[in-house]
Amino acid sequence: MQDIFMTRLHEFTIILYALSVLFYFFDFMHNNQRANRIAFWLLLFVWVLQSSFLIIYIVEMQRFPILTIIEGLYFYSWILVIFSLVINKWLKIDFIVFFTNVLGFAIMAIHTFAPARDSALHAEQVVSELLFIHVTAAILAYGMFTISFIFSVLYCIQYDLLKKKKWGKRVMRIADLAKLEHIAYLLSVFGVPLLLIGLILGIQWAIIQRPDFHWYDPKIISSFIVLFIYSCFLYLRVSQRLRGKNIALLNIASFFIMLINFFLVGNFSNFHY
Incomplete structure (x- = not known):
């Protein structure tokens, strides 16, 4: 006990x-x-x-x-x-x-989460909890990126409406551009470290559980690519090298790359289901 x-x-x-x-x-x-x-x-x-x-x-x-x-x-x-x-x-x-x-x-x-100090049964329980935390952190990150994507889409819609001077109820019901961009950015700020934590714990689980684990597994590589792309998004936003519609489009493109990683790349992984 x-x-x-x-x-x-x-x-x-x-x-x-x-x-x-x-x-x-x-x-x-x-x-x-x-x-x-x-x-x-x-x-x-x-x-x-x-x-x-x-x-x-x-x-x-x-x-x-x-x-x-x-x-x-x-x-x-x-x-x-x-x-x-x-x-x-x-x-x-x-x-x-x-x-x-x-x-x-x-x-x-x-x-x-190293199981060496535990009994076999207890070690299996600990490793299962490690997997649970890994999946939870990753899905929370994906959720953040998804909502961020929605705000970027709304930004592009609002931007086009204002540029074409189509004033009306739709413009009034969508938040102003600065607010949409800021919220999309903040969601990614929380999503990136969550994804990093999820990757760290996921690799730890794979090392413990999978004798066929390889660092060059497609899922690991693609997940780090997603992390790198979103990190670049944050860097470009903070350094103000990209602003406005351009940074929103980059966020949208990053989301689609994340979807490819989530739904497609796992099929080619040796251990990720």
Whole structure:
């Protein structure tokens, strides 16, 4: 019972860590101090939980947990969290903080969902939960991208109506262009880190479960292509290299590439159904 409770605490820590990454990404994109504070306190709570687990392990095992790869990964993740907290609090380098936390989250996920420390039955349950979190994060990201796509379509419709000076009820019922573009962008801001988290956890599941797993699997490659395209969309939007209808069209094209990845590419994967 105690082992199950500790595993659940580890999984809860992973969820808090994922939320912290999301808020750090939002702060990275918008320089939002409120999001930064929320991310910092979530990460601080993650560090408190990690430190508690570390102390409990030292007391139970009567040694410092660095003698195996899994133990080393946990200690490495704990060090990265400390560095992130220090950088966030005193150095204020958002770029480094975000990517350090992405790496720390990936390492923490590898440690948490590694089945070696559990019984066979418990390991199977943990791996199933890993798959559930992976699918949930990915579908949430796809949902964000879908709504973002709809707002971009509305932007193009509204843009054409205004350009042709077709004033009427339709123009009044659709929001103004600036609002449509901003909401489409914000949805993608949340979708990109969710997709990244889903990919990290999905790869971890595949490594554990599939002996025929290959990094060059079509589904993995296409998923990272989708992540790259949406990341380019955010970069072009933030850097103002593309604005207005052009950025909306790019968002629409990105959505169709995502649909190809979701519905078609999985058929060519060795493990993705």
